[in-house]
Amino acid sequence: MVASRNSEIARGVSRFSRSAMYAKRFAWKYTKGSTTKIEKKRKPAMKEKVIGGDKNGEKRMVPAKRFPKYYPTESPSRKLKSRGKKAFSAHTRKLRASITPGTVLIPLCGAHKGKHVVFLKQLDSGLLLVTGPHKVNGCPLRRMNQVYVIATQTKIDISSVDIPEKLNDSYFKRKKLNKPKHGDGEIFDTEEESYTVSDERKADQKALDSQLLKVVKSQEYLEGYLSSKFGLQTGQYPHTMVF
Numbered sequence: 634m635v636a637s638r639n640s641e642i643a644r645g646v647s648r649f650s651r652s653a654m655y656a657k658r659f660a661w662k663y664t665k666g667s668t669t670k671i672e673k674k675r676k677p678a679m680k681e682k683v684i685g686g687d688k689n690g691e692k693r694m695v696p697a698k699r700f701p702k703y704y705p706t707e708s709p710s711r712k713l714k715s716r717g718k719k720a721f722s723a724h725t726r727k728l729r730a731s732i733t734p735g736t737v738l739i740p741l742c743g744a745h746k747g748k749h750v751v752f753l754k755q756l757d758s759g760l761l762l763v764t765g766p767h768k769v770n771g772c773p774l775r776r777m778n779q780v781y782v783i784a785t786q787t788k789i790d791i792s793s794v795d796i797p798e799k800l801n802d803s804y805f806k807r808k809k810l811n812k813p814k815h816g817d818g819e820i821f822d823t824e825e826e827s828y829t830v831s832d833e834r835k836a837d838q839k840a841l842d843s844q845l846l847k848v849v850k851s852q853e854y855l856e857g858y859l860s861s862k863f864g865l866q867t868g869q870y871p872h873t874m875v876f
Contacts, residue, residue, distance in 0.1 A: 726759040731784035735791040738763060739783040739863045745772045747862045751789060751845065758802045766842040769849065769859045773838055776805055787858065794844045797837065 638657065639649045649657065680697045684690060732738070736752045738761070748770050750763040761779055765772030810826040849855050 728755050729779055735789040737785045737787040740777055741781045748772055749859045753796050756802050766845045767838055768842050769856060789848055
């Protein structure tokens with residue numbers, strides 16, 4: 634049951650008059666003689682057609698647009714456009730103020746969580762390009778999300794390090810591996826491929842590590858700091874951070 638929009642102040646006395654409720658319901662907009670701008674632009678759904686023959690009527694109302702005789706079994710997929718929302722490719726890539734080139738980061742997830750890695754640059758996708766270096770703590774060149782890293786106060790001057798332009802998102806894209814399906818009636822059986830690091834990536838890692846190690850070894854205790862892992866020290870002073 635829908636409640637009335639016009640309440641009674643006293644018995645038989647309404648809060649709003651008939652003319653006020655007429656305006657409140659926008660009844661003047663939906664009178665028989667008035668049509669909106671959209672209705673004026675809209676083409677009529679039915680049209681009048683003359684039908685010949687003795688037994689048929691002279692005129693008949695038929696649809697202005699004929700319906701298709703064939704309908705596909707599956708609806709074609711179409712891209713939905715949400716109002717006010719942009720695609721991921723159109724998003725602006727922002728970087729936290731605490732993360733600058735040369736900042737030492739601590740990953741919070743993944744195979745290298747807890748290690749100390751050096752931030753090199755931000756890629757077009759918004760991901761961070763980092764490295765251990767690999768010779769110090771085993772972390773190679775890889776991408777990381779800035780949401781899952783802690784930025785430390787330690788910073789290294791990497792202005793002398795040459796970072797190649799080819800180190801972008803497409804550089805880290807893995808190739809599709811061949812995974813054959815074994816079943817009855819297979820004549821040609823191919824071996825299953827496994828991921829291996831390419832010689833190009835090994836050479837790029839070695840060239841970048843040689844430049845970074847010169848900077849790391851120039852500062853005292855920095856190599857030991859990068860090779861250590863993040864943790865919480867317990868004992869006399871609990872919850873003390875060890876960087």
